[in-house]
Amino acid sequence: MKIDSPIPAGLGDIPAGRAWAGMVVMALTVLLAGCGAGQSPQPAAAPPPTPAVTADPNKPCTLLSPEAVGAVFRTGDMTSQPRPDQPSPNGYVIRECEYFTAGRSVGGLSVRIADGTTSATQYTDRLRQRTPGAQPVAGVGEAALYYLDQETQGALVHAAKAWHGKTMSISYIGSSRASQEQLTALVKQAIDAA
Numbered sequence: 001m002k003i004d005s006p007i008p009a010g011l012g013d014i015p016a017g018r019a020w021a022g023m024v025v026m027a028l029t030v031l032l033a034g035c036g037a038g039q040s041p042q043p044a045a046a047p048p049p050t051p052a053v054t055a056d057p058n059k060p061c062t063l064l065s066p067e068a069v070g071a072v073f074r075t076g077d078m079t080s081q082p083r084p085d086q087p088s089p090n091g092y093v094i095r096e097c098e099y100f101t102a103g104r105s106v107g108g109l110s111v112r113i114a115d116g117t118t119s120a121t122q123y124t125d126r127l128r129q130r131t132p133g134a135q136p137v138a139g140v141g142e143a144a145l146y147y148l149d150q151e152t153q154g155a156l157v158h159a160a161k162a163w164h165g166k167t168m169s170i171s172y173i174g175s176s177r178a179s180q181e182q183l184t185a186l187v188k189q190a191i192d193a194a
Contacts, residue, residue, distance in 0.1 A: 064109050070101065078106070094112050106174060108174075111190075119162070120169075172187050
């Protein structure tokens with residue numbers, strides 16, 4: 001079947017439906033090519049990079065992320081909040097970060113940096129001598145302990161290591177229901193990051 005309307009040369013033998021389809025395809029090709037003339041293709045926008053958080057013992061919340069605490073305790077929606085610095089009677093400052101889920105505290109990380117006159121092992125041995133029931137924990141810092149804190153009724157893992165000529169100690173105190181393994185994993189992550 002041939003159409004009676006004028007058809008461009010060479011298309012007279014093509015059935016009418018195909019002729020129009022071919023012209024439409026050519027017209028769209030020319031139109032689309034003209035729309036992008038003079039423009040180079042734009043790459044897809046990349047998501048902005050997430051700024052890296054530098055671990056800083058003077059800012060304990062940088063040593064242990066809320067996500068890490070949530071993973072250990074198998075809970076989501078974890079947040080952290082730095083606490084005000086506390087002066088110690090021994091002359092150093094105690095810096096703390098508290099962790100929350102659903103508005104409820106699940107414990108806190110504390111960091112103390114003392115002068116280097118006492119080694120990490122000596123520092124931890126002294127703590128062990130004055131803390132009933134303290135048990136050594138292997139593989140965390142230079143020396144570490146686990147014990148139930150009589151004052152707060154919480155479980156605690158404490159570790160110490162040499163740091164820039166000083167002695168740094170890191171503790172995580174949580175509910176007495178938290179296992180030694182859970183608390184040890186948190187302190188290990190924090191002390192390794194420092």
